[in-house]
Amino acid sequence: MPAKEHRAPWGRSLILISVLSSLLCLGISTGFALSRHSGLRWPLLLPLVVLAVCALFTVRGYVVTADALLVRRLLWTTRLPWAGAAALQSVHAEPDAMRGSMRLWGNGGLYAFTGLFRSKKLGRYRAFVMDRHRTVVLRLAGRTIVVSPASPxxxxxxxxxxxxxxDSG
Known part of the structure; x- marks a missing residue:
């Protein structure tokens, strides 16, 4: 069966967080560039490096194959197998699945919601999310993944x- 592609559109909260954070980082860099402290160049570059690194982790879309989910990023693809030992147990659309979650490691909204999170409802999970209101939960043997395709x-x-x-409903 051919692979199925799904877009990962940005949600409103991601747009708001990303725009405001980008403006803040650019403002900090501009402020240091215009200041008279010529010896301090790292404060000028650090906010720009943060923006660039976070942009790399943006999720562009998802590709569903017979044995894995491929998460398309800007420069690479993350492969999440669901065959064999990592058997897919369930998949269901669950709007706002990330509500009440705590970020353990990763990005909390600068161009994406990605990384390791924990919630009472889902336990520990890995997120590849662009819109927190359009989420799908995939339960595999030993791990949980949350994604946000355009059409859950x-x-x-x-x-x-x-x-x-x-089909489990």
Whole structure:
């Protein structure tokens, strides 16, 4: 069966956080550039490096294959297998699945919500999210993944179809 591609559109909160944080970082860099402290160059560059690194982790989309989920980033693809030992157990659309979560490690909204998170409802999980209101939860043997495709219902249907997972509603 052919791979199925899904877009990862930005949600309103991600746009707001990213715009405000970018303006703050650019303002800090501009302030240092215009200051008379010519010996301090790292404060000028640090906010720009933060912006560049975070931009690299932006999620552009998802590709559903028979044995894995591919998360497309700006310069690379993260492969999350769900065949064999990492067997896919369930997939379902769950709007706002990240609500009440605590970030353990990763990015909390500068161009993406990615990394390791924990919540009472989901336990520990890995997020590749651009819109916190359009989330899908994938439960695999030993781990949980949260993503945010443009159409959660179509994504769930495609994952079930290509993985052979029975429709669990």
């Amino acid at each position: 219902q179509d994504f769930v249907r495609d994952v079930r179809q290509v993985s052979g997972l029975a």
